[in-house]
Amino acid sequence: MKKGDHLFLVDGSGFIFRAFHAIPPLSRKSDGLPVNAVSGFCNMLWKLLTDARDTSVGVTPTHFAVIFDYSSKTFRNALYDQYKANRSAPPEDLIPQFGLIRHATRAFNLPCIEKEGFEADDIIATYARLAEATGADVTIISSDKDLMQLVTANVSMYDSMKDKQISIPEVIEKWGVPPEKMIDMQAMTGDSTDNVPGIPGIGPKTAAQLLAEFGDLDTLLARAGEIKQVKRRENIIAHADLARLSRQLVTLKIDTPVDMDLDSLHLEPQDGPRLIAFLKAMEFTSLTRRVAAATETDAEIVEPADVPVEWGAAARGPDLDKGELAGSTAPSDLSSTSAPSRGSAAAAATVLIDGNPAGRTPQVHAQARAESFATAKIDHAGYVAIRDVATLDAWIAKAREAGLVAFDTETTSLDAMQAELVGFSLAIADNANDPSAKTIRAAYVPLLHKTGGDDLFSDGVKLAANQIPMDEALPRLKSLLEDPAVLKIAQNLKYDYLVMKRHGVTIQGFDDTMLMSYVVDAGNGTHGMDALSERWLGHQPISYKSVAGSGKSAQTFDYVDIDKATAYAAEDADVTLRLWHVLKPRLVAKGLVSVYERLERPLVPVLARMEERGITVDRQILSRLSGELAQGAAAHEHDIYALAGETFNIGSPKQLGDILFGRMGLAGGSKTKTGQWSTSAQVLEDLAAEGHPLPRKIVDWRQLTKLKSTYTDALPGFVHPETRRVHTSYALAATTTGRLSSSDPNLQNIPVRTAEGRKIRTAFVSTPGHKLVSADYSQIELRVLAHVADIPQLRQAFADGIDIHAMTASEIFGVPVEGMPSEIRRRAKAINFGIIYGISAFGLANQLSIERSEAGDYIKKYFERFPGIRDYMDATKAFARENGYVETIFGRRAHYPDIRSSNPSMRAFNERAAINAPIQGSAADVIRRAMIRMEPALRDAGLADRARMLLQVHDELIFEVEDADVEQTIPLVVSIMENAAMPALDMRVPLKVDARAAQNWDEAH
DSSP, X not given: OOTTOEEEEEEHHHHHHHHHHHSOOOBOXXXXXXXHHHHHHHHXXXXXXXXXXXXXXXXXXXXXXXXXXXXXXBHHHHHOTXXXXXXXXXXXXXXXXXXXXXXXXXXXXXXXXXXXXXXXXHHHHHHHHHHHHTTOEEEEEOOOGGGGGGOOSSEEEEETTTTEEEOHHHHHHHHSSOGGGHHHHHHHHOBTTTTBOOOTTOOHHHHHHHHHHHSSHHHHHHTGGGOXXXXXXXXXXXXXXXXXXXXXXXXXXXXXXXXXXXXXXXXXXXXXHHHHHHHHHHTOHHHHHHHHHHHTOOGGGOOOOOOOOOOGGGGGSTTTOTTTTTTOOOOTTSOSSSOOOTTOOTGGGTSOOOOSGGGOOHHHHHHHHHHHHHHSOOOGGGOEEOOSHHHHHHHHHHHHHHXXXXXEEEESOSOXXXXXXXXXXXXXXXXXXXXXOOOEEEEEEEOSOEEESSSSSTTSEEXXXXXXXXXXXXXXXXXXXXXXXXXXEESSHHHHHHHHHTTTOOOOSEEEHHHHHHHHHTTSSOOOHHHHIIIIIOOOOOOHHHHHOOGGGOOOGGGSOHHHHHHHHHHHHHHHHHHHHHHHHHHHHTTOHHHIIIIITTHXXXXXXXXXXXXXXXXXXXXXXXXXXXXXXXXXXXXXXHHHTSOOOTTOHHHHHIIIIIISOOTTOOBOTTSOBOOOHHHHHHHHHTTOXXXXXXXXXXXHHHHIIIIITTGGGGBOTTTOSBOOEEESSSSSSSOOEEESSOOSOSOSSSHXXXXXXXXEEOOTTEEEEEEEESSHHHHHHHHHTTOHHHHHHHHHTOOHHHHHHHHHHOOOSTTOOHHHHHHHHHHHHHHHTTOOHHHHHHHHTOOHHHHHHHHHHHHHHOHHHHHHHHHHHHHHHHHSEEEOTTOOEEEOGGGGOSSHHHHHHHHHHHHHHHHHHHHHHHHHHHHHHHHHHHHHTTOTTTEEEEEEETTEEEEEEEGGGHHHHHHHHXXXXXXXXXXXXXXXXOOOEEEEEESBHHHHO
């Protein structure tokens, strides 16, 4: 090699697992051989060879090599026998593909390199340094942080999945240290994946700070006594030897004995017939055609190669060695909260992959399978109750063999924090890789069904006969649910996740059909299982009421007869599995895989943990506030009776309507379908805005009584009897725009703009030794508007930190910002936020208590000063009318089918909603991204157990933090939230977060 040459070094082991976890199960038609990893590997390799110049790398390689791990044992195991000891064996259907991928590499006429006793990373390091010494450039095709220590001015990395080049600036941006300090950083932080110990409590951010202060690891260890933080100092001193050992483990060998010199890596032209012979043997018809065209080969005359295949343990023979890649995990940039499964369609959205039966593309293959499940009749007669351990073991083995299983829990309550686990159901598809297969087997495992009888339990009941004891069933279920190689499919998984977590089981590797439907069809109906079953399967499931009764005859599920329970529960799992087969291809077809996998699925365990933590409320404060609200409501009642001239039931819409529009004759009344006068909040607000005192008093009375009944009186009833905390429940799929909603209790509707609402927040308190930290996005929707509508004045104001409402007032009313009257700023604020929601002149007039003509003038001036907003609104409405949906800046879709309605008011409502949805939805996506990243960031900083995310309320996150860690936590939280849109989106407007700590929520806000 020489200066001007460019060497590509492909991390073959990483490619294998990326392909396997990203592509749906594919099998060769002739013999059922699994080939999804081989297919993905070949497609990624072909793209590198043909399109490298058109990627962010921007060059065509002159030299090329693919590097593999030889075995699971290397010289590092001699240094530390626990190195990589926690890794599990690779999935069974990946094992035969290891050897095939070696054959694929050679068919591509590329060097296939591995070395006994060394890892692929060591070989890559050696070739990179050898090539660099000749003056050549090197690109390492990988995103693995272990290789970032090799990055120099001449050596870079390339993440082919993201088409992103990783050079020195990217390493610094990601880890806070330059590449030459990555070894020391990894030595300090350790690596749970490889079982590298590191120093407990030291995460990447802390390590970067220490390296910036002390320079390197040796200096840090020598001067550890100077570290001010007591616990950190003690940890570093106590674990200094572990840090030194870890440094040896993470340091890549740049002098690995290699058998091929650099010149042997020269990239040779493709041997068309040889490569096509291999591809035809694998039955990759699409890629065969592309290769034939590129190499000008007549594929018709090329016979398939005779490629030997080794199955099971034999596959770990000479070509693969013993345990090659045993336990390698999915790539780190894929979802960590939900391990990528073999059923994931992520890659199918970006790369055309074939290799399935009859050469179908994955979309066609999946569609054929979806149609078979959608049309196959559901047969209750085939459902079974599993009543013994041997049968349960057989079902679990079958689930592992299939690689995916539908799962559902049956419990005694809708409250996941208090529900008792009664049983669970499983469903498995036979011949999972055959698109013509229609058979689903489903079963129910009863655990704690009860009958009347002798006192076995304290409540005078006993267990029904022939059930598996809980302590025997749970360990088996745990082994299945925590196995990331088996995809668990559920409907509304967050509930099951939390129920199982309370039993010591953390579900890993899952899909949620409710969230799939939500991503594809938000705004097009509901996403409950019954509705989805009728919509996609044409089947009406057994209702819960028909099994457990209703009204006075209702019973909890633990008293349901096991035969009835089996039909109901097994059907739930059966339907869920069928829905998955229908909805998964729709995600791919509509290009919404990334929305689901980056914004929805990873949030499930995050919210479950938040719900489990709960928050403390002070009962005494609530009791006192109830008294104050009762007094305030009584005072309003006195005034209301005086204004009405009589006493009446203020809570009766009929009596109130008769007084307002009947006896008092106020104008503007309208009647409901029942013939009564409407006394809705909007009607009363409109009347109050016209100057009528009685409606205003009614509005105020309603607010006080609602706060009392909904919060100060009700919140104590939500306190968990064991945790003594309140555990709200979050719904991910309840709004069209992507905003979360909260229930039981609803903590998102506590008014923050009224004194009474703020008082209620004072009852949410931290536990002794802790503070509540509130981190709130500042005007995020206006910032998103400035970004999506590209409004120069707003963008500049946000960039300069100017008061946006004062700036708007100055632009519209011509009033200087300095010394601006508060009333003028208030009007500008109402316009700023009103525009986002498509406010009309009538609505603005009511809000500001001004004439409608004056409000219309304000809106007109606003659009004159900011014409880009009008353009955005018009373009958004036009897009929604044409497509039936709008999109957030992250690709989430919100559907508004009634935007084409012939009803003018319905059409206008949908137009306003469509204008708002990309803004509100984008803000919701930003905070979702922040929540998903928050816990890993806290964990990396050593704060996982001392700073816990408790609540999400619109644009605000609330944490409970130990007093000593508040100072470290706040800047970390602010950084994660302010950078949540990155790197997917380069916001033209900076996001700003205000955060503070206090003893209660109101003071922290």
